[in-house]
Amino acid sequence: MQGLEAARGAYEVAQAKEAQLKALSKSKNFDTAAAYALQDDIRHCYADVLAADPLFAATNDVEMALWRSCYYKRIEDFRKRTRKYANHAVPSGDALAREHLHRICMDFQRFLADATAFYATLLTAYDAELAHLRQQLQLAPHEGSHPESARIDKLSQSIHRCLIFMGDLARYRELHSEAQTPDWSHAEQYYQRALAAMPHGGNPHNQMAVLATYTDAECVAVYRYCRSLLIRHPFMTARENLALLFEKNKQKLAEEEAAGAASGELRGRTLSNSKGAGGRGNTGALLKSFLRRFVRLHGILFSADPEGLAQFGGMFSAVICDFRTLLYYSAFGDALLLKMVVICTFT
Structure with a gap:
């Protein structure tokens, strides 16, 4: 009960700071540093929720809220700035723009590395908790439903989401690296592990389809999008992605x-x-x-x-x-x- 109360308290603080961040984003005097500080506060609050009571966190979709508020928004901001300076640096050969682009890319890589470390720590904690709960379940009498079964299901979902996020981070790291040939194997490994954690979920298939599009492996991408939809828990965004892939294929064939x-x-x-x-x-x-x-x-x-x-x-x-x-x-x-x-x- 103490863990649940701590989780609720941290969750309420996180929600209040989310509201502050939303208000700040709509302000005419937007302060990037203040926004980043709020995101860091939100991350710590949500991390406290996850540590205090994983079941409460899963019920309130804390992992997704954490990802969207503290990581995805920052990632989109980095990518927007990267595109801006790339558009100036590449065509014109502007040295100053190239310097800005390099600095942004380095900052982005550090941010992605920190985010990956955060989720790796979270995943380790989840795995340990899951192993503990499964051991308790094995020792318990096999009569009726065990109260830990719900926690195991929620933890499995959390592990699944955590691995998806880590795969996305690895994907962004390769997309914005300075390497001549991107290495998508790390991202794919995370997506495969996410699929193993929840074999009936369509999200990992969708993410692996996205990876296939980077290498123009259209048939593999179509297959993965189909698998993402032909599954017990389909990832419906895959249908939109599939339609877009078919349209691009039509254009390529015509060209x-x-x-x-x-x-x-x-x-x-x-x-x-x-x-x-x-x-x-x-x-x-x-x-x-x-x-x-x-x-x-x-x-x-x-x-x-x-x-x-x-x-x-x-x-x-x-x-x-x-x-x-x-x-x-x-x-x-x-x-x-x-x-x-x-x-x-x-x-």
Whole structure:
């Protein structure tokens, strides 16, 4: 009971400071330093709530409130400032703008590192509490529902959300790093762990779809968005993201055709008639073209676009032709074929 009272007290203080922050954001004399100070106060209050009573925190969605108020808003502010100076530094070569951009990026990376450390500490505490509760549950008689079961469920949800946030932080870190080639593996690992914590939640699939879009892996992204929706607890934002992906795919395909890219039908026949090493060597290009058009076909079915439906028959025949050719050359791995089956089931 003492923990619950402490959680309620800290929560009330956090809510009051949230109101102050909201009022400050609407003020004509907005003070960034004051806003950051309030966000730090809110973070400490919410952290106290989480430590005092995880069940109360989960019931009042404290993790999401903490993320939105203390981290997501700051992240969006950093990204806005980064875009502003990048627009000046890159085209014009402005040295001062480049210096500002570098400083902002470094500050952003430090902020992301601090945020990751905060959530790592929180996750460790959650894992320890969950292990303790599960041990108590095993020692308890198996008659009726145990009072700790609800706490275990809430803690599992908290761990799930915590891992999603850590994945997002890792994703932002790579998006705004100065590395030539971003490494998305850390973000994906967090999302996979979030999925393991709550296998019936759609959010991790949506986040992994976003990662796939960064590498133009459209088929993988569509598969993940479909999984995000074809699940017990779907993540409904995935439908909007999927519609946007299909629209971008349509534009890319049109640009490739306008640029004079060889048609998929021609490449398919060339490979079919060339069964030596030379033919096999072209499967990579054909597979890329096939997947682009495969996604386009499902985009047409998803949106029921009249213009697209008029083109569907011819494109479908070409895609099937190339599919047979690629099967002949064993161009598909089992994982890719599974993803294609799931996409076909969805649309």
